[in-house]
Each structure stands twice: as structure tokens, then as C-alpha cells.
Amino acid sequence: MKRNTLVTTTSALALAIALGGFGSAVAEDKAPESAQAAGVADIVRAPTDLPPAIDRTEPETVKVELETIEKVGQLDDGTTYRYWTFNGQVPGPMVRVRVGDTVEVSMKNDENSWMPHNVDFHAVTGPHGGGAATMADPGKDSNGFSFKALKPGLYVYHCAVPSVAHHISNGMYGMILVEPEGGLPEVDREFYVMQGELYTEEPFGTKGELMESYEKLSAEQPEYYVFNGAAEALTGEKALKAEVGESIRIFFGVGGPNKTSSFHVIGEIFDTVYSNASLTSEPLMDVQTISVPPGGASVVDLELEVPGTYVLVDHALSRAERGLAGHLVVEGPENPEIFQEHEAKEPTS
Ligand SMILES: [Cu+2]
Structure with missing residues (x-):
């Protein structure tokens, strides 16, 4: 089916999050100017759009809308x-x-929606992860629910209305971090990155508004692979940016719905990996590539010693040619002791 309804409203989303005076528990939505100027919504969430570390020591009630x-x-x-x-x-x-x-x-479904939606949090201990309690038809508020965050970790949430794969592939996924007591070790910068796939009727690279293909979705044959929602979204303006000498952390998850990511940063080594986003196990040290399943996540920490542009990829590299690439741009002084390119050799006669 062809869908042409252009919804450009980026009206301030009621994302009121009360966190007992400790700031927002949820990343804020920002409407990038460049996309607005072009008349098409930019749906890419900036990798820097995440709440700060929690610095309180007692549990509280947190509202998520x-x-x-x-x-x-x-x-x-x-x-x-x-x-x-x-x-x-x-x-x-x-x-x-x-x-x-x-x-x-609490969850509401926008009045311009065509489909019912809900949300299933993997951090929930309880039926459907909240899926039944948050079910909402277009224009309706859901009942909502409360849960106690029992286990630390980085958890995926997603819409769970059948066909679930259909709702996820269209972009309905995100993550919730449940910090352990005492939090995570401090780093200089944190980033939020998720991988997903889109299944379009038209081949990769086609211009215009593309239609979804349920057939390709069923066959697990995506046309597009994306970080944060769009082809090569995390390059240029929305690249990850840091300085030489800094430590960074990437909260990396896979919405999917179907493909496992072999997440890798070209030119870097993960110093610390909280594999499968287990924050209570001993982390792995010094890892080149991590496997992250759909509906799963990992937390990786990197020290940045050498300036340059590092490329975030899924090392199933055919996917890089279908939109899946991001940049980590590191600025600062060269560090020839760790890396230097040699001078061009004199041509031999
Ligand atoms: Cu949905």
C-alpha cells in the first residue's frame, strides 16, 4: 500500500519526566533545522540525546511519558x-x-496514527513487559502501568502490537538504562546508538517515498540497515564527536527486528565491554567486535588516543553499503608514538 500522508508536526512532545529534581530521565526530542528546512522531518535521534548519569543514592519514582x-x-x-x-x-x-x-x-497514541501501538520494556518483570497495559488506539491514552526496576542493565523497549516485527522495523524501539547502585564508572562522554533494518518494496537507493514490504520483512531481506533510524544518519552533523585523551561510552542496542549486529569501530578497540549489557558481571577487556542480538544491547567504553575519523559498522560489511555507517570524529594532537603514517616513498628508478 502506498502511503503519502506527510506528517510534519514536530509539536513539543509531552515528554514530561519527573525525576525528583534530578533532571529528565528521558532524552529530549530536538527537531533538527536542516531537515525542517527541506520540509521533511528528521527522525534521527542525535547520539548525544540521552539523560545524564544519576547521582542520587536512594530509589525514587520516575515518570516516563x-x-x-x-x-x-x-x-x-x-x-x-x-x-x-x-x-x-x-x-x-x-x-x-x-x-x-x-x-x-504512561503512553498515548497520536491522533494522526493509523495503527494501535504499545510498549514492552525488557526491564520489566511482569506480563507482556507492560505491553497489554499500554495498548492504545489512535488518539487514545493507554491505561499505563508501574514497575520496579529490579535488575541493573541496558534494556531494549519496543512496540509489541502484532505483527511485532512490522512495528519494530518501522522504528518502534528504544532503550532504558537501569543503573546499578553507585552507577557506572565515569566517562567523559556518553552516546546512544541503535541499529535496525527497514524492508521497502523499492530497492535500496530509490528516490521518493518508499513503501514497506511485508513480504521482504517475512523473508528477513531488508533493503536498508540503519543506525538511529536513517541511512548514514550518524555522519556529519550527527556524528559522535570527542577529543583525544577522552574516554567515551556507547550504549549500543539492536532494535532489529531480525538481524544480529557484529558491532565494530574501525581503527579502535573496545577497552571495556559489558557484554549483553550485563552490568553486574565482570566486563570483558580489549575486544574488537561484539555480537548484539535483536532485542539486546551492550555497553562499550573506549579511550581515545589518536585523532581521526573512526567508522562505526556492523562487521557484516555488506550492510555498510545499505546505509549502515556512523562516524566517531576525534580531534586533538597527533600521537605518533601510537600511530603515524609513513612518508611517501621516493620513487625508485
Ligand atoms: Cu506499534
């Missing part, structure tokens, strides 16, 4: 797609709580 919004957004240069989102961007807002917190989730 989600709104499901369907909107046409930019998938690639000259290419648009009718996304289904949490709060207007992909991935949905990152929620950040502390172990022991009670999380009150």
Missing part, C-alpha cells in the same frame, strides 16, 4: 519513509533510572 507518532521522515538523500516512532524519533527516547526505582509509564 511516551507518545507514539507516525510520520514521514528522511530515510536517505531524496528518500523518505513513513516511520512509526516513540516521541517522533528513532530510536525512542533513552530512559535512565536506578535499580530499585519505581517507573510509572
